[in-house]
Amino acid sequence: MSSLKIECVIKDHCKIGECPTWEEKENSLMYVDVTGKKVCRWDSTTNHVQRISVDAHVSAVALRKSGDYIITLGTSFAALKWNDQSVTIIAHVDKDKSNNRFNDGKVDPAGRFFAGTMGMEIRPAVLERKQGSLYTLLPDHSVVKHFGQVDISNGLDWSLDHKTFFYIDSLSYSVDAFDYDLQTGNISNRRSMYKLEKEENIPDGMCIDTEGKLWVACYNGGRVIRIDPETGKRIQTVKLPVDKTTSCCFGGKDYSEMYVTSACEGMDDEWLSRQPQAGSIFKITGLGVKGIPPYSFTG
Ligand SMILES: O=C(O)[C@H](O)[C@@H](O)[C@H](O)[C@H](O)CO
Ligand SMILES: [Zn+2]
Numbered sequence: 001m002s003s004l005k006i007e008c009v010i011k012d013h014c015k016i017g018e019c020p021t022w023e024e025k026e027n028s029l030m031y032v033d034v035t036g037k038k039v040c041r042w043d044s045t046t047n048h049v050q051r052i053s054v055d056a057h058v059s060a061v062a063l064r065k066s067g068d069y070i071i072t073l074g075t076s077f078a079a080l081k082w083n084d085q086s087v088t089i090i091a092h093v094d095k096d097k098s099n100n101r102f103n104d105g106k107v108d109p110a111g112r113f114f115a116g117t118m119g120m121e122i123r124p125a126v127l128e129r130k131q132g133s134l135y136t137l138l139p140d141h142s143v144v145k146h147f148g149q150v151d152i153s154n155g156l157d158w159s160l161d162h163k164t165f166f167y168i169d170s171l172s173y174s175v176d177a178f179d180y181d182l183q184t185g186n187i188s189n190r191r192s193m194y195k196l197e198k199e200e201n202i203p204d205g206m207c208i209d210t211e212g213k214l215w216v217a218c219y220n221g222g223r224v225i226r227i228d229p230e231t232g233k234r235i236q237t238v239k240l241p242v243d244k245t246t247s248c249c250f251g252g253k254d255y256s257e258m259y260v261t262s263a264c265e266g267m268d269d270e271w272l273s274r275q276p277q278a279g280s281i282f283k284i285t286g287l288g289v290k291g292i293p294p295y296s297f298t299g
Contacts, residue, residue: 003286017261022251060105072102111298116153139299155206205247250291
């Protein structure tokens with residue numbers, strides 16, 4: 001008998017809730033509302049949500065070793081100080097692409113911030129294709145560009161042995177794997193590891209668990225799926241009460257809870273009436289597997 005439990009823990013109406021990131025020292029979940037232009041912090045002990053409004057699309061938030069956060073804002077990497085709500089631009093990318101924005105990002109095991117860009121959407125997943133690129137912000141604040149020709153740069157994570165980088169460009173409907181060099185941050189030898197099935201729809205955010213398996217949030221698929229990178233097979237599906245599940249991370253006291261963000265942008269009144277929790281954040285317990293703490297940016 002599964003002890004799986006899904007509860008809506010943050011009743012929000014995020015246009016595009018994204019990038020859930022557990023902050024252990026604050027017992028809190030960080031997340032963003034991309035087109036709502038907000039960086040949010042939910043305190044799991046008080047159930048209180050603090051929101052900081054920013055002046056551009058904010059698509060990723062990550063912890064910073066020196067405290068506070070690093071974010072992707074428009075087509076810039078930026079530092080966010082929580083208490084005074086100050087934003088300091090660190091580096092710009094895609095200077096020749098005024099209609100681009102950053103999308104998903106995450107810090108690698110060596111403290112580098114990987115994030116990718118995309119063209120602005122006309123409506124969900126409808127945009128000028130091949131405009132995006134994948135970048136790394138190094139601790140010295142220089143930027144490395146890995147490759148271009150990306151549609152929607154999305155979920156990313158690293159294997160537990162730090163030898164493989166997993167990456168999603170959403171409109172390829174594939175989860176890809178690269179060889180990854182921990183010492184340099186270089187990635188190579190791209191191959192498809194899992195092709196989504198039709199009803200799983202668009203691959204979005206992603207995280208790894210302590211057994212080395214990947215969890216992928218399926219946008220318009222209303223689910224997270226668990227994939228074994230060794231076999232390229234799906235080993236579990238957990239359905240949620242909303243279709244636009246956007247990303248997932250582990251959190252809670254021992255990283256045994258999974259948090260799933262969602263979106264409501266692009267839903268008409270009839271769809272919203274069927275899924276009134278769209279844009280909220282869900283907690284899944286009883287998965288029987290844990291996650292790992294997020295890495296912090298060392299710059
Ligand atoms: O959430 C994201 O990663 C993007 O910002 C969305 O706007 C995508 O279009 C959607 O998730 C489909 O990939
Ligand atoms: Zn995403």
